Amino acid sequence: MERIINAGKSGTVSRRTFLKLSGAAGITLAVAGLAGCSSGSSDSGSGEGTSAAQADVDFSNWDAVLEAARGQEVSWYGWGGDDMRNAWIEGTLAPQLKEKYDVTLNLVGMDINDILTQLSGEMQANPNANGTIDFVWINGENFASVKKNGYVWGPFVDYLPNYNDYVDGTSTDITIDFGNPTEGFEAPYGKAQMVFWVDGATVKDVPKNPDEFLEFCKAHPGQVSYPEPGDFTGTAFISCLIAGVIGKQEFEKLASINDATKDEVKAIIEPGLAYLRDLAPYLWKEGSTYPADSTTCSQMYADGELIFNMGYGDPQTDVDQGILPETTKAFVFESGTVGNTNFMAIPANAPHKAAALVAINEVISPELQLDQYVQLRQMSVLDMDKLPDDVKAGFDAVELGGSEVPLAEKLDVRVAEACGQVIPLIEDLWHEEVAGA
Structure with a gap:
């Protein structure tokens, strides 16, 4: 199934x-x-x-x-x-x-x-x-x-x-x-819903919203990144950040307008794009490049090159199988994480x-x-x-x-994902406005 x-x-x-x-x-x-x-x-x-x-x-x-x-x-x-x-x-x-x-x-x-x-x-x-x-x-x-x-x-x-x-x-x-x-x-x-995690043995305090995430990246320069949007996980992650910046209600407009133009989407998410541009210099390779996909991100995290990772669902299975350490700490942003x-x-x-x-x-x-x-x-x-x-x-x-x-904690911060027709527009805008900046 x-x-x-x-x-x-x-x-x-x-x-x-x-x-x-x-x-x-x-x-x-x-x-x-x-x-x-x-x-x-x-x-x-x-x-x-x-x-x-x-x-x-x-x-x-x-x-x-x-x-x-x-x-x-x-x-x-x-x-x-x-x-x-x-x-x-x-x-x-x-x-x-x-x-x-x-x-x-x-x-x-x-x-x-x-x-x-x-x-x-x-x-x-x-x-x-x-x-x-x-x-x-x-x-x-x-x-x-x-x-x-x-x-x-x-x-x-x-x-x-x-x-x-x-x-x-x-x-x-x-x-x-x-x-x-x-x-x-x-x-x-x-x-399903986006969840983030770090190794609690080395990272004591986790960010609770985009502002704290920016400070987290500043405190750990070059040790945080995310998959290049176009990869499902990468797109979902920037959606979490954008939603946290512009607000749940504003972002969820993108869940129901499947005939939006790129300009209309940009008008809604522009503050989020500006945030992502501000974030980029503190990421891996100073944001000049991004891991190609979630597999690459996971390997970089496993190798210690990154101290933060993400995915759709909790990492408990990988902890149980010994892929991740038992000290893995999972969390969500209080400002919201996207789900479908x-x-x-x-x-x-x-x-x-x-x-x-x-x-x-x-x-x-x-x-x-x-x-x-x-x-x-x-x-x-x-x-x-x-x-x-x-x-x-x-x-x-x-x-x-x-x-x-906990389930209740996820549901309390759940944000509806952008509709399928809007997602490519968000990805295009990221490539033009963030990666290309």
């Missing part, structure tokens, strides 16, 4: 590779969007790619969905390279679906390009026939492009009891996917839509969102204020490693 970028993992991940693969911290998978019937319609499953049996299901009636799903096999497609996540899906989610609902879950790990080729091939060959993909892990520009082609079914999220009860359906984390309106065609799966959400969608020609709804609803149940946080440290998509007291207490009681930032 799709994975969120693990902060401590080595590996070159450009923004475009991230959007192809995953997102949080993701990496981003995809498949996606046919405008189906509106929420609450009794024949909402009767569109293209729907069998006669599915056309008879009133998807707004959850008891009818459960009955239709009973005995079905449902295929979940996505990136298959995360062994821990695969083990959780096959060892926890699948048995629960079988025991509670008599739904058999088949996990299908495939490269995103192969998934998209399979979906588009099936839809183009016969849009009225059932396909092979029941639901898919998805988000980002992939979702936007395939949604335009009419390859997903929905809107469907209002059919899901757990969505209605526990998700804040008005949050931009849920309604906007890299600048693209989800419009009920995606259900949230997990969140990854989603699940149902193709228009999904053969088992009822079972897909049941499976997706179970993934976002309070019980399994908590279990994913315990087992995988995946940030929950649920609104903590809507959770039952015992589940909320369960999140609070999770014992974290010494190199993890």
